[in-house]
Each structure stands twice: as C-alpha cells, then as structure tokens.
Amino acid sequence: MTSRERIGQQVAFLAEADKLKQIIRRTPLIDLSRRENSAEHSWHLILTAMVMCEHAAADTDLVRVLEMLAVHDLIEIDAGDTFAYDFKGQTTKGARERAGADRLFGLLPDDQRARLREIWDEFEAQETHEAKFAHAVDRLQPLIQNASSGGGSWIDQNLTRDDILRRMAPIETALPSLWPFVLETIDRYCAAGVLGSTPKPF
C-alpha cells in the first residue's frame, strides 16, 4: 500500500466516525434542552477520567483509558445505543456490536484496525485495571448528569434504587473512594421521592 492509500484509509475512518454525533442516548443534557449524543458523551467521559484518575488503582495507564473511552462507543454507529436498562435489547447487544467493530475498525489500515480492535475488546472484557476504570467512568458521568438535572433518565424510566445501584457497581470496584458520594447521591434522590421504590415489571 502506498503512503497516500494509507492516509486515504485513515481519513475514510475519521469521516465515518462523524456519524457517532448522530447516535442519541437516553441521558439528557443538564438543562434538559435535548438528549446527549454518543460523541459528546465520549468526550465527557475522557474529561471525567482525567479529573477522577486519582481515585483509580495506582498503576492505571491513563493513555490506555483515554483511548478506550474515545473508541468504546464507535460501534454504536452500526449497532445503535442500547439503553442500560433495556433488558431485552441487552440480549442481542454483543453480536450487534461485534459486527459493528468488524466493519468500522476494518476501514483502517490493518495494523491500526488490529490496535483499535484490541483496545475495544479490552474495554468489553472488563478485566484490566484500565477497562474497569473506563467502565466506572461510563457509569459515573450519567450519574453526575442525572443528579445535576433533577433526575434525568432515571425519572423517565421509573427506575428503583436497586436498578441504579446494580448499574453503578463498577464504580464501587474501580473507584472505591467515590462510592460514598454515589450512595449519598442516590439516597438523596430516593428521599426526595424522585426514584421509584417498587421493582419494575421486567
């Protein structure tokens, strides 16, 4: 492959990535003016990781975390955003997202396809310190967002305290010093009657 062809593949991948700006998540902006998209969400996660890295395991490789967060949602261009509390959609999520990863990272030159796919696979496996930290950040940012907007997607979905606690569990594992803040935030919303108190029917 010529150098010009290689650059062409890199540019084609970056142009395709533009579509992530059109994938709409459930979480609203704090002023409730609209729902967030997955591209701006990914940026917010990167900023969150930079600010919160002191709460992560001491030997965490920050650049790996930032790269993981930059690519983790790209597959939604093909697979769509599967809402965390859509328990039916979660059963087909894996296969849809792997197909998206094949196509999207496949736009890149082979060595870069392999490298970005490895980063995405590591994120999905949730085994390394870096992947656990990245997942915790992916829970923490919507919590901050929802808590700052008076409930956000929590209210919308009539979630219970237990639903949210289960979803937030990666924070307890990877960012333990933030866990009391998470509990305090959720309990404040329960006390205010914002969150439901009975289990949902599914």
Add this chain to the structure above:
Amino acid sequence: MTSRERIGQQVAFLAEADKLKQIIRRTPLIDLSRRENSAEHSWHLILTAMVMCEHAAADTDLVRVLEMLAVHDLIEIDAGDTFAYDFKGQTTKGARERAGADRLFGLLPDDQRARLREIWDEFEAQETHEAKFAHAVDRLQPLIQNASSGGGSWIDQNLTRDDILRRMAPIETALPSLWPFVLETIDRYCAAGVLGSTPKPF
C-alpha cells in the same frame, strides 16, 4: 479540605463542562443536518490524534496531546466559539478566553486547577511538539469534515484557497507527511469552483 469537599469540586467542574455541548461551531456534520458542537468536535480531535500520531514528531507524548484536546475548547463555555475566519472576533479572543480559563479551571481543587491550566496554556503557546500536533489536528479535522461534505463552512464563508492554506499551515509544520493530502484536497475544491478565487474584503 475534606475528601468529600474535593470530590464535590471535581463533580461541579464536570457538571459545568456539560455546557460545552451547547457551543455551536461553524463546521457542519458531514450530512449537513446540523452544525457541530465543541464537545463532539473535541472527541473527534482526540480520535484524529490517535489515528494520525504516526505522522507527528517521533518523541510526541500522546497522553499530553489527548489531554490538551480534551480541555482546549472548555473556555468557549464563557468565551463562545470564535470562528477561524472571523478576523474581528480574533482580536478580542485571547482576553475572553483567558477569563474563561480562570473561572472554569478555578472550579477544580487547586492542584488540578493548576495542572489543567498548564495544559491549556501549553496548547495556546503552540511551542511544544505536543501543542503543535494538537493545533494541527484542530485544523485537519475540519478539513476532513468540509471536504467530505462538499465544502461545508468553506462555501458558507466564501473563502479563498489562500485563506484556507494560511489556516492549515500548522499541519505542514507538525504533520508534514499529511501536507500533500491537504494540498490535493484544497486544489480539488478549487478546480471544482467550490472555493472563491478573490480575496475577501476584510
């Protein structure tokens, strides 16, 4: 300061950062459905830096570049986005942006305020390899975006080849192996008559 107060400042900063999703730039998405905001733009720059880092100086510290790109536009929450070709707005841009940096980074605990401000100051000074690379990426992504959408904000502003070449100069310095691609792209648009050929009146 207690640990809880420190976390409170970190969370307040991250909640305030949400507002960057409402700062609208001139560059449209590739399908021209709407204009890009500065948060999703920042994410796209981070992805561009990851894919194009092989074209940067050999000893470039990628994590520094990614952190720079994550914070570089935050000041627009207060200062607004100053369009690259708004030559009048450019004269007051520095003062407006420094005031924004004082307030926004000032929401963080002191040590983090100092660290993020240093990263932003380094970006602005354009002296280190990392800052030059970050600036080049901040030129390259709109070029890819405009070239992929049939002209984008270039047409909108009736820009000439020289206007755009001047704007793209940081790419020639920091990512020289991409410069022939940049010239080829701009020349293709000139040949198609998309770009103006006479200087603008200001």
